[in-house]
Amino acid sequence: PPPPPSAPPPPSRPPLSAATRRRFGPLRLRVPAENRRQAFVLRGARVLSNARGSAPGQLFLERGRALALLPGPFSEMAPMFLEAVLPALRKRFASRLRVRRALFRFGGISESAADERLRPVLRASRGVEFTLLAGPGLVELHASASAATARGAQEALELVRARVERRMRGHLCRHGETLESALGEALLQRGWRLAAAESCTGGLLSKRLTDVPGASRWFLGSAVAYGNALKRSLLGVSGRTLARFGAVSAACAREMARGARERFGADAALSITGIAGPTGGTKAKPVGTAFIGLSLPGRTTAFRRVSPGTREGIRERTVSAALWRLYRELTRIPGN
Amino acid sequence: PPPPPSAPPPPSRPPLSAATRRRFGPLRLRVPAENRRQAFVLRGARVLSNARGSAPGQLFLERGRALALLPGPFSEMAPMFLEAVLPALRKRFASRLRVRRALFRFGGISESAADERLRPVLRASRGVEFTLLAGPGLVELHASASAATARGAQEALELVRARVERRMRGHLCRHGETLESALGEALLQRGWRLAAAESCTGGLLSKRLTDVPGASRWFLGSAVAYGNALKRSLLGVSGRTLARFGAVSAACAREMARGARERFGADAALSITGIAGPTGGTKAKPVGTAFIGLSLPGRTTAFRRVSPGTREGIRERTVSAALWRLYRELTRIPGN
Numbered sequence: 188p189p190p191p192p193s194a195p196p197p198p199s200r201p202p203l204s205a206a207t208r209r210r211f212g213p214l215r216l217r218v219p220a221e222n223r224r225q226a227f228v229l230r231g232a233r234v235l236s237n238a239r240g241s242a243p244g245q246l247f248l249e250r251g252r253a254l255a256l257l258p259g260p261f262s263e264m265a266p267m268f269l270e271a272v273l274p275a276l277r278k279r280f281a282s283r284l285r286v287r288r289a290l291f292r293f294g295g296i297s298e299s300a301a302d303e304r305l306r307p308v309l310r311a312s313r314g315v316e317f318t319l320l321a322g323p324g325l326v327e328l329h330a331s332a333s334a335a336t337a338r339g340a341q342e343a344l345e346l347v348r349a350r351v352e353r354r355m356r357g358h359l360c361r362h363g364e365t366l367e368s369a370l371g372e373a374l375l376q377r378g379w380r381l382a383a384a385e386s387c388t389g390g391l392l393s394k395r396l397t398d399v400p401g402a403s404r405w406f407l408g409s410a411v412a413y414g415n416a417l418k419r420s421l422l423g424v425s426g427r428t429l430a431r432f433g434a435v436s437a438a439c440a441r442e443m444a445r446g447a448r449e450r451f452g453a454d455a456a457l458s459i460t461g462i463a464g465p466t467g468g469t470k471a472k473p474v475g476t477a478f479i480g481l482s483l484p485g486r487t488t489a490f491r492r493v494s495p496g497t498r499e500g501i502r503e504r505t506v507s508a509a510l511w512r513l514y515r516e517l518t519r520i521p522g523n
Numbered sequence: 524p525p526p527p528p529s530a531p532p533p534p535s536r537p538p539l540s541a542a543t544r545r546r547f548g549p550l551r552l553r554v555p556a557e558n559r560r561q562a563f564v565l566r567g568a569r570v571l572s573n574a575r576g577s578a579p580g581q582l583f584l585e586r587g588r589a590l591a592l593l594p595g596p597f598s599e600m601a602p603m604f605l606e607a608v609l610p611a612l613r614k615r616f617a618s619r620l621r622v623r624r625a626l627f628r629f630g631g632i633s634e635s636a637a638d639e640r641l642r643p644v645l646r647a648s649r650g651v652e653f654t655l656l657a658g659p660g661l662v663e664l665h666a667s668a669s670a671a672t673a674r675g676a677q678e679a680l681e682l683v684r685a686r687v688e689r690r691m692r693g694h695l696c697r698h699g700e701t702l703e704s705a706l707g708e709a710l711l712q713r714g715w716r717l718a719a720a721e722s723c724t725g726g727l728l729s730k731r732l733t734d735v736p737g738a739s740r741w742f743l744g745s746a747v748a749y750g751n752a753l754k755r756s757l758l759g760v761s762g763r764t765l766a767r768f769g770a771v772s773a774a775c776a777r778e779m780a781r782g783a784r785e786r787f788g789a790d791a792a793l794s795i796t797g798i799a800g801p802t803g804g805t806k807a808k809p810v811g812t813a814f815i816g817l818s819l820p821g822r823t824t825a826f827r828r829v830s831p832g833t834r835e836g837i838r839e840r841t842v843s844a845a846l847w848r849l850y851r852e853l854t855r856i857p858g859n
Contacts, residue, residue: 219633219635219636219638219639239832239833239836240832241635297555299555299577300555302555303555383747385726388730388733389729389730389732389733389734389738389742390721390726390727390728390729390730390731390732390733390745390747391726391730391733392726393725393726393729393730393747393749394724394725394726394727394729394730395726396725397724397725397726397727397747397749398725398834398835400801400802400834401802402725402749403749403750406725406749406750407749407750407752407753408746408747408748408749408750408753408757409726409746409747409749410744410745410746410747410757411726411729411744411745411746411747412744413729413733413738413739413742413743413744413745414739414742414743414744416743416787416788417743417744417787420786420787421744421746421757421787450756451752451753451756451757452752464736465736466736466737496575496576497574497575498734498736499734500575
């Protein structure tokens with residue numbers, strides 16, 4: 188094995204890293220001493236800029252060994268690893284095997300259920316490595332085929348692609364990196380504007396839609412009608428519906444979606460009303476029950492969705508179900 | 524040292540853990556095989572129930588050693604560690620020192636700035652251990668004083684308390700566990716209902732308010748007016764204000780807050796309008812600029828807040844600033 192890298196030299200003390208200056212400079216904020224201290228780097232390090240925080244990463248590549256120093260919180264460390272360290276390692280330690288990669292995204296299915304359904308494909312595909320990851324809204328399958336030639340790797344990957352697409356029919360997401368951005372792209376393709384109306388998710392549906400930069404091109408806004416008074420005044424839900432079926436009902440979800448679409452001047456609207464818990468459940472409508480409404484030109488529907496988990500998990504899963512339902516309606520890809 | 528624990532026995536296979544049955548049972552969902560597999564436990568293990576997922580934790584305590592098996596995602600592992608493993612370790616490995624603990628929460632200040640401001644207190648307090656943690660909205664300081672007697676530990680802690688409270692004046696949060704629940708308690712104490720109006724935060728303000736179970740007792744709802752048309756129709760922002768000052772202005776924030784308070788029948792209202800990025804910034808209003816409006820009976824104000832970071836970080840910090848401002852207005856604790 189090669190000798191270990193030489194001991195890192197003592198810290199150098201630049202007055203302040205360029206990244207930290209950029210971060211605080213234009214905002215004319217005072218830079219706390221703690222953030223100045225975070226900007227110190229070791230001599231000889233390649234500085235990895237940290238777009239998400241003030242402490243930069245540092246990378247040493249020497250005599251066949253790599254040493255990376257990445258700062259604290261996962262949300263800052265992980266992007267630096269993926270964007271800077273991993274490419275540097277790949278470049279430095281490239282193997283002679285040819286590798287081809289593919290990424291599949293699935294909506295409307297849990298990680299466990301996707302795992303179970305994909306198992307035969309994963310077993311049948313020798314020489315291909317798989318990683319299944321659950322994000323909010325979509326499950327991702329990363330496939331990596333290795334062979335002596337690029338063509339061999341590509342062929343192995345195409346076989347996997349055909350098998351995965353057959354097996355996961357009805358769950359394939361073919362736009363965007365997230366469910367939210369996929370939905371945004373599908374709306375943009377139609378030139379449609381979306382509106383929303385939410386009760387138990389309390390703004391999470393709108394928050395997730397507006398996580399996408401530029402969402403204003405396809406999202407108009409939302410009424411977070413947490414109490415029944417706002418369901419009536421903002422969305423036009425009828426008192427009769429609330430009295431007869433309650434706020435957690437398909438009828439209420441339909442009126443919320445139709446109200447948002449018509450009153451906000453949208454082409455499509457999503458609504459959610461349900462019981463996020465921890466209290467408020469009944470035998471007929473246990474905690475986790477939600478009705479998701481969908482209003483399109485000439486057609487307004489609603490369906491019931493029951494999600495397990497905590498208040499937080501129920502709200503996230505209910506929003507994902509609503510987004511996926513609209514995405515499928517908008518795309519109607521053959522076989523999807 | 525004591526001998527290592529004996530090798531764990533082979534897995535036992537109960538048909539399904541009680542926790543998993545509880546999780547899926549009432550919802551009448553099919554339990555995927557993957558979740559059944561997750562329910563397997565080793566013989567002799569103390570099963571740690573997992574309220575947030577389907578895979579239980581397992582704990583072995585034997586001859587002075589502890590072995591804990593905790594399932595995958597951090598959101599499931601961490602609560603199991605805190606709620607079951609840590610208390611068991613404390614009980615089993617208790618020291619003879621007496622320990623007294625205190626927890627302080629600070630709002631309206633970053634972790635780095637709190638660290639800098641607290642440093643003299645932390646340095647001056649021998650025999651007391653400190654941990655500073657940043658959550659969304661509040662920074663937490665955990666203090667743990669150890670002494671030979673309970674009274675000694677208590678006295679050391681009281682000294683710390685006096686120093687911390689003097690040093691952090693203006694940033695002490697004295698309600699709730701989170702900023703959102705603190706605000707909810709302060710509203711409940713006054714018997715007030717809150718409404719909201721948001722633009723660049725796109726629902727995050729409402730989402731965070733409704734993260735608190737029972738938020739319907741003090742939160743009516745919100746208008747997520749992402750486009751200008753909804754700012755006018757839902758909140759009554761004047762076309763003249765939008766034309767003269769733009770949507771990202773103190774005047775617009777004030778009209779949004781006043782509109783939400785008056786139209787939704789609330790006692791108080793918060794509004795946010797700004798530029799979350801990554802694009803849309805100007806020299807006068809760089810990315811991260813937001814105007815936060817606050818409408819109380821007889822008084823409507825707005826202030827400018829500039830936050831560093833990504834789109835996500837800017838949105839979270841802007842919401843925290845808005846919540847903290849209202850909390851301080853409502854509490855007006857002497858010296859805070």
